[in-house]
Amino acid sequence: xxxxxxxxxxxxxxxxxxxxxxxxxxxxxxxxxxxxxxxxxxxxxxxxxxxxxxxxxxxxxxxxxxxxxxxxxxxxxxxxxxxxxxxxxxxxxxxxxxxxxxxxxxxxxxxxxxxxxxxxxxxxxxxxxxxxxxxxxxxxxxxxxxxxxxxxxxxxxxxxxxxxxxxxxxxxxxxxxxxxxxxxxxxxxxxxxxxxxxxxxxxxxxxxxxxxxxxxxxxxxxxxxxxxxxxxxxxxxxxxxxxxxxxxxxxxxxxxxxxxxxxxxxxxxxxxxxxxxxxxxxxx
Numbered sequence: 274x275x276x277x278x279x280x281x282x283x284x285x286x287x288x289x290x291x292x293x294x295x296x297x298x299x300x301x302x303x304x305x306x307x308x309x310x311x312x313x314x315x316x317x318x319x320x321x322x323x324x325x326x327x328x329x330x331x332x333x334x335x336x337x338x339x340x341x342x343x344x345x346x347x348x349x350x351x352x353x354x355x356x357x358x359x360x361x362x363x364x365x366x367x368x369x370x371x372x373x374x375x376x377x378x379x380x381x382x383x384x385x386x387x388x389x390x391x392x393x394x395x396x397x398x399x400x401x402x403x404x405x406x407x408x409x410x411x412x413x414x415x416x417x418x419x420x421x422x423x424x425x426x427x428x429x430x431x432x433x434x435x436x437x438x439x440x441x442x443x444x445x446x447x448x449x450x451x452x453x454x455x456x457x458x459x460x461x462x463x464x465x466x467x468x469x470x471x472x473x474x475x476x477x478x479x480x481x482x483x484x485x486x487x488x489x490x491x492x493x494x495x496x497x498x499x500x501x502x503x504x505x506x507x508x509x510x511x512x513x514x515x516x517x518x519x520x521x522x523x524x525x526x527x528x529x530x531x532x533x534x535x536x537x538x539x540x541x542x543x544x545x546x547x548x549x550x551x552x553x554x555x556x557x
Contacts, residue, residue: 287316288339289540292332292353293346296320300555301344304533307554308545316541328352332373336381341540342374344533350385350416357383363427367419368449372536387420390532392428395500397531397547398523402498404428406470411435412462412486413475414442417502421475422450430471436462437476466493472515474501479509486511495519502528507556526552 291301297320305318323331328349335343345353350369354360357373358380364370370383395402409430411421414437425433433454437443440458447454457465466472472493478486480503488511493499499515504526512522530547538544 285315285339287314287341287541288319289316289341289343289536290319290321290335291344291346292321292323292328292349294322294324294348296322296346299346300529301533303555304530304551305537307551308537308543309541312541312543312545314541314543323349325349325352329356332356336375340375342372342536344536345371345373347416354383357381359383361385363388363423366423366450369416369419371532372539374536374539384535385420386532386535387417387528388424388427389535390528390530391421391424391502393531393534393547394525394527395498395523398527399498399521401521402471404430404471406496407494408432408434408465408469409471409473410462410465410469411473411475412478412488413437414439414446415475418475419446419450421473421502422446422454425471425473426451426453434465434469463489463492466490466497469494470497472497472499472520474503474509474511477503479503479511481505488514490514490518490520493518493520497521498523501525504529504556526556530555 291299299320302318302320309316325348353370353373359382361384364383364385367385370385372384372386374382409425411433434457435443435447435454436457436459438459443456447456477483497520499520500523501509501512502525503509507524516522
């Protein structure tokens with residue numbers, strides 16, 4: 274008697290990783306591991322430390338070994354952009370890539386999902402925020418700030434005040450991105466608070482182990498949404514002060530989680546959910 278074989282066909286596990294130097298601090302393996310388990314996907318996600326001088330050769334080797342793609346963090350984001358065959362418009366505008374995806378034809382696509390993660394975080398936490406309501410104030414001029422500026426402008430913010438401790442860095446960044454950005458001196462950052470409807474800390478000031486962000490929010494617009502990219506601590510003093518002034522506040526943990534969604538979907542074929550269980554896991 275013939276027996277029907279009901280065993281499911283074996284599927285080669287899909288592989289992805291986050292690349293950085295250093296990389297031990299990354300929360301990405303925890304996040305993607307949670308999504309793999311929850312979606313019952315056969316695959317794995319690693320953290321791999323690569324020295325900058327060996328980035329391209331190592332990434333080519335990993336792709337040859339069967340990896341579907343990578344998250345990319347400091348200091349490799351600009352190298353990742355140069356490495357790719359195709360670049361998304363938002364990655365081109367931001368000038369850096371945090372996501373590499375191998376397509377079916379073998380080409381490597383570079384994307385930057387930081388702007389997506391930032392915007393998804395705000396829109397998922399707030400039901401009233403309107404980007405077009407008025408100007409934004411952004412503190413910082415590093416890689417994260419580049420993505421935030423692009424995200425805000427694309428969302429319809431009419432004007433952005435950009436402020437950095439080193440003014441020349443802010444001026445260079447504004448010149449690269451848009452003439453809708455006005456650079457102001459660090460010591461005058463509080464002056465525009467009454468006009469700002471979105472206030473963003475894109476610096477590391479206020480992070481656990483870093484100097485405090487000295488920022489007087491006395492004159493902040495109470496209708497403003499105030500957000501901090503920092504998630505350790507989850508609610509910074511900056512956010513506590515803004516909440517005390519009646520502002521809606523959004524922490525940075527959601528940006529970290531949402532920016533991982535497009536890459537996971539591209540590598541593993543399933544769109545993951547950002548939920549309270551994931552947030553609690555990453556914050557543990």
